[in-house]
Amino acid sequence: MIQASGLRKQYGDTVALDGVDLHVREGEIFGVLGRSGAGKSTLLRCVNLLERPTAGTVTVAGQDLTALRSAELNRARQRIGMIHQHFALLSSRTVAGNVAFPLEVMGVPRRERERRVAELLDLVGLQGRGKDRPNQLSGGQKQRVGIARALAGNPSVLLSDEATSALDPATTQSILALLKRLNAELGLTILLITHEMNVVKSVCDSVAIMAGGRIEESGSITGLIRTPGSRLTREIFPLPAPAPPGSVTLTFTGDPRQPVVSEVVRKFDVDLSILGGSIEDLAGGSVGRLRVALEGDDTAAALDHLRGAGLLVEVEGS
Numbered sequence: 001m002i003q004a005s006g007l008r009k010q011y012g013d014t015v016a017l018d019g020v021d022l023h024v025r026e027g028e029i030f031g032v033l034g035r036s037g038a039g040k041s042t043l044l045r046c047v048n049l050l051e052r053p054t055a056g057t058v059t060v061a062g063q064d065l066t067a068l069r070s071a072e073l074n075r076a077r078q079r080i081g082m083i084h085q086h087f088a089l090l091s092s093r094t095v096a097g098n099v100a101f102p103l104e105v106m107g108v109p110r111r112e113r114e115r116r117v118a119e120l121l122d123l124v125g126l127q128g129r130g131k132d133r134p135n136q137l138s139g140g141q142k143q144r145v146g147i148a149r150a151l152a153g154n155p156s157v158l159l160s161d162e163a164t165s166a167l168d169p170a171t172t173q174s175i176l177a178l179l180k181r182l183n184a185e186l187g188l189t190i191l192l193i194t195h196e197m198n199v200v201k202s203v204c205d206s207v208a209i210m211a212g213g214r215i216e217e218s219g220s221i222t223g224l225i226r227t228p229g230s231r232l233t234r235e236i237f238p239l240p241a242p243a244p245p246g247s248v249t250l251t252f253t254g255d256p257r258q259p260v261v262s263e264v265v266r267k268f269d270v271d272l273s274i275l276g277g278s279i280e281d282l283a284g285g286s287v288g289r290l291r292v293a294l295e296g297d298d299t300a301a302a303l304d305h306l307r308g309a310g311l312l313v314e315v316e317g318s
């Protein structure tokens, strides 16, 4: 749905994007995670060409945006919604007036506009609030208005620029739940940028980790969790460093109640000490990571058994 190739963006001597390739599949929630200054906002603004990349191409829904002239680009942008960290609402307009704004720009007749605004406010849980002013709303409600406005043109893609960074944790979760619902119900593809791992853990199907204008690692969350040495896995499941030589890190997905570890202890008569670990609920399901020390005559066979049971087994120093 979104394909960026060889994206480069330079501001004077500052290289904000340094050869970024991005592939976001239709219907997924894709997170771009990185610290301040990593280049996330620049990447997002290059995807809808609010910023023109210095080099590279951006294709959204099969259309090469970098090749379009301005009238065509404006039409293509109507199919790309965007929400912002500080909501970017017009304080002089009511809630309904804010949601209606893009419909007015598109030339939608008044009756149709009013019907669509009511439908959108309903969709985001703000029915009956159309006459309010933005300053009468909480942060979470303001972001719901931002989402309703972004969906006005029936976009196939929603870009989210740190949409929950200004919200408290409970409100963040409610906005993320709304995005997840819209993704499922409307088949909306969502590209979000964030500096919060929590956002990635809660809703993303795929992620790209950015630093210094480059993507360091990207892929589906489940795929990265199963990739030895993945940075995402290390950040989600921090374990004490350095790992003792010979210690084993086990990563398991699926039902955490499967007694795979106790089974291996019994079957291969090994001693197992737990050195660290945790279990997390990710969008794709439950994932656990455990660092253990194994002792016994048959530890190699025990590790093979764990591999055979579908665990990722990483032995320190091997």
Ligand SMILES: Nc1ncnc2c1ncn2[C@@H]1O[C@H](COP(=O)(O)OP(=O)(O)OP(=O)(O)O)[C@@H](O)[C@H]1O
Pocket: 011, 014, 015, 016, 034, 035, 036, 037, 038, 039, 040, 041, 042, 043, 195
């Ligand atoms: N309009 C601009 N003019 C000059 N430099 C810019 C501009 N926009 C971004 N930069 C620089 O490009 C680099 C990447 O910035 P960007 O805002 O994309 O990072 P970010 O990961 O989104 O960080 P933040 O979360 O702090 O916004 C930074 O060094 C920034 O100073």
